[in-house]
Amino acid sequence: MADSSNSAASGAEKPKAAPKPVNPAFRALGMPNFRFKLPSRNWMIFLTVTGSFAGAIIYDRREKRRAQQKWCDLVAHLASEPLAVEQMRRKLTVYLAAPPGDGMRVARDHFKEYVKPILTAAALDYTVIEGRREGDVRAGTAESIRKLRRKAGEPSSVVTDPTVESAVLDARERLGIQDEPGPKGDLVIGRHTWKEYVRGLHEGWLGPLDPPSPPVDTSVPEGTGEAMKDIATGDAPADKQENVETLEKTLESAEKPEEKPEEKKEEKPKPTGPADAYIYPAEYSSASLPPSLPQSFDNSVPVEFPHILGFLNTPIRLWRYINERHMAENIGRQVASAVLAASSRPFRDESFSADSDLSGADVDSTTSRGGYEQQNILDVEEKEWHKSVHKREEADKEREWLDDIVLDPRIASRMQTVMISPEDEARSQRIFSQEEYILGQERPAPVPFWKGLWIKYGYGEDAETIRRKPILPNVDEEDA
Numbered sequence: 001m002a003d004s005s006n007s008a009a010s011g012a013e014k015p016k017a018a019p020k021p022v023n024p025a026f027r028a029l030g031m032p033n034f035r036f037k038l039p040s041r042n043w044m045i046f047l048t049v050t051g052s053f054a055g056a057i058i059y060d061r062r063e064k065r066r067a068q069q070k071w072c073d074l075v076a077h078l079a080s081e082p083l084a085v086e087q088m089r090r091k092l093t094v095y096l097a098a099p100p101g102d103g104m105r106v107a108r109d110h111f112k113e114y115v116k117p118i119l120t121a122a123a124l125d126y127t128v129i130e131g132r133r134e135g136d137v138r139a140g141t142a143e144s145i146r147k148l149r150r151k152a153g154e155p156s157s158v159v160t161d162p163t164v165e166s167a168v169l170d171a172r173e174r175l176g177i178q179d180e181p182g183p184k185g186d187l188v189i190g191r192h193t194w195k196e197y198v199r200g201l202h203e204g205w206l207g208p209l210d211p212p213s214p215p216v217d218t219s220v221p222e223g224t225g226e227a228m229k230d231i232a233t234g235d236a237p238a239d240k241q242e243n244v245e246t247l248e249k250t251l252e253s254a255e256k257p258e259e260k261p262e263e264k265k266e267e268k269p270k271p272t273g274p275a276d277a278y279i280y281p282a283e284y285s286s287a288s289l290p291p292s293l294p295q296s297f298d299n300s301v302p303v304e305f306p307h308i309l310g311f312l313n314t315p316i317r318l319w320r321y322i323n324e325r326h327m328a329e330n331i332g333r334q335v336a337s338a339v340l341a342a343s344s345r346p347f348r349d350e351s352f353s354a355d356s357d358l359s360g361a362d363v364d365s366t367t368s369r370g371g372y373e374q375q376n377i378l379d380v381e382e383k384e385w386h387k388s389v390h391k392r393e394e395a396d397k398e399r400e401w402l403d404d405i406v407l408d409p410r411i412a413s414r415m416q417t418v419m420i421s422p423e424d425e426a427r428s429q430r431i432f433s434q435e436e437y438i439l440g441q442e443r444p445a446p447v448p449f450w451k452g453l454w455i456k457y458g459y460g461e462d463a464e465t466i467r468r469k470p471i472l473p474n475v476d477e478e479d480a
Contacts, residue, residue: 056322063325068114070432071332072121074424075339077439079123083180088172089125090180092338093298095141097131097193099307100401101386104132110305111189114331122339126187134401137196138203142278145204152292156209183341184298185418190305191378192385196400197300198374199281202411206287207278280398281406289410296346299418301338302377303331308384336428337420346416348373349409372412375405 022033039047083089096111098104111128119126129144131137150156160166188197279287304327308316320327337343350371389401420428430436437443447455447462454460461469 053322060322060325064328066432067325067329068117068332070428071118071336073431073438074428075118075122075336077441078339079121080440086175086177087180088177089123090182090184091125091127092119092184093186094126094128095131095137095186095188095193095197096128097137097190097196098133099190099305099385100134100192100389101309102307104130106307107189107305114328115187115189115303115335118332118335118339124339131193131196134192134399135196137193138200138400141197141200142204142207145201146207146209149204149209149290149292154209154290154292158210183344183418185338185341186298186300187303187335187338188300189303190307191302191381192401193305194302194374194377195403195405198405198407199400201297201415202281202284202406202408203278205290205293205411206284206408212278281403284406284408284411287408293414295414296416297414299338299341299344300415301334301417303334304378304381306381306384309386333420336424337418340420340424341418342421342424344416344418346414347412349412372405372407374407374412374415 020033026033038044094111094115096107098107107130129137129140131140146156147160150158150160186197188194306320306327308320350373385401392399392402427436434443444464451460455462
């Protein structure tokens, strides 16, 4: 019985399979015999997480390039339009400021990545007004408007020194070079820049042309203490003895408290703004309009600039990092509308309804807050500013970034923006689906993947580059 049980157990055991022979090539290189098998549970979790994140990034970057290429192709036909010899290319003005709590490099990278490609595709010229800290864009905007007013002939006591820019403009005027006819515009990037831009418009058009007078120094002048010491000791010179009585009366009047009326109302201190400000928002309604004020300003296009800091906001930053295609789509539409400028409209005034009996002359700039469209543009970004920006050092000091936007009806009614027309919107969708291409051009043949890599990273040239390459004659008269 025991022998039979042992024989049955040994018969149930299957012989182990012989190991596969090692690949001779691997054995010659000294490599082990690799066996393909499924990864373990931990490796599966790691590869799933990293692969999903990498796939989300790759997909987002591909769609981001497609969205940017769509808007670039929409405006690329402007680059091939003929331009007269005596004309300069149409120019846009870009207002760029460092985001609250961060440096200027972040704002420049945002401009180069999302805005500049569309301007380059349309072959438009642009001027950038930068602001490294709060108030720089406001001062730059106001100063550029004051230069226009002085050039228009308004009297001013400011003597401007000649600069390279003014010399170039004078040379162009003598040669008869003019700007290309067409609508111009301003691209304002970010909510903080938009606040300074609106403040600079009001300061430039409603403020004076002459700079404000410096603050009066109410401190005791230098040398007064020594003079009083000499008077007390009787060692004062003869020419100073005449002013002894006048100086004593001045000191007595300064030390004597002023008599205040019993029923005098308490006046609130006037808010103090930037030291270089020419006018404050409280003085908008009493300011007179300059004679050179146009009936409407150039188009103002606000461009979104979401920027959030902080370690606790890491999930939000990661979500935005893998969804940059949506921001590229929105910014591309805004910039393309400013470049094409096919449909412009004034900003809406929501402070009064259409059935209101009040006229525009009865509207005061200090009472019309919150009723204009300009005051609510990109207001979502303001909630994401760093907490250090929201701290006020002085309660009565004005801050362009923290204070509400105050608009004067005479300036707000002249501001206008642009929208992309339905025809251009439909054409952009056809370009995105590859049903249409740049106006006046045919879509080139698709390039294989390997050939694109060879052209990009190797020494190859695409057909368009070869076509544009100049053909040089045989100047040496040698046989080819």
